Amino acid sequence: MSKENTQFAILGLLTIGCQTGYSIKQTMDGSLNHFWKISYGQIYPTLKNLVDSGYASVQDTSQEGKPDKKEYHITAKGKAALKEWLQDPILDVATDKNELLLKLFFSRHQDSAQTMELLDSYKEKLTIRHGTFQAISNRINENCTQDADAPYWLMTLDYGLCTTKAAIDWCEKTKIKLQSKER
Template identity: 60%
Template sequence: MKTYNNSTYALLGILTLNCRTGYEIKQRMDQSLNHFWKISYGQIYPNLKTLVTDGLATVKVMSQDGKPDRKEYFLTTKGEEVLKSWLKEPLQHIANERNEVLLKLFFSRHQPADETQSLIRHYKEELQKKIDTYEAIEEMIGTNYSQNPDATYWLYTLDYGKRTTKAAIEWCEATIEKIK
């Protein structure tokens, strides 16, 4: 069976959520997956074309008065089978985190300690904003999607984000103390 990149599998999954156009797909990804999987329009449209070419999705083109044609994408049975097969596969790799604050901290002996503390304090503030965003998303899911069978899994990924972000906040506090 042909293998695809993870962004293609993400698109297969998004199509199960009744997102039909490239714009709707991008909006849903920005609202949900963006916290752990980023994808651009420049990736979406070529991947959608591949899905159609490989029979994993179909496209319905509708003309609109005074606007470009509207393309709506639909997952095929084959696409659903490929998604399910990918979900069963073991992880191929654990992602390495690229973290600017850690990169700067690694070389921070070249700056005064108070500047390093300021860097970490700012990072902690940004992390707290992420927690606030995650809590708002959690409330929105509970309010608007409590009956959706996917909601439980959305909350699992959200819980991962909240827990790792809270751990990073604790790390900030401990590191600031050690620098003092």
């Protein structure tokens, strides 16, 4: 995962009202996690770098009975950098690591029943993921219709829904191929 792209993911989150490391992580886990993952260990150093680069500003906000909270805001320079990055062409198609595919590649070395179990388990997880994406889509459609970002959020969710559905279908077809190979 590109460190530079993570910087732009965080700049983008600053534009939608995420102003603390905690809110960035919460939004990341609830919305972007199906295509971009960031740990707390990445968030805070990246925020510091964004401030040091002039892409973000930081303000300490006092809280009653708690330590001060750091709130981050995107600067004009940060907005310009984000806009420039958004316009850059995509140079490569990402390659995902997929443990199931790796195991399937070498599955002639195990009983086909075990391979079937792997496919069933994977399909079950995909079905849960698909349901999660559908629930998020429903929430956005019900609660965020006035938000200017909502159509773009739905487009990324649609990608997740489509690719997850395709993977579920692939599991079924692969199981059929495995079964016919055994006959």
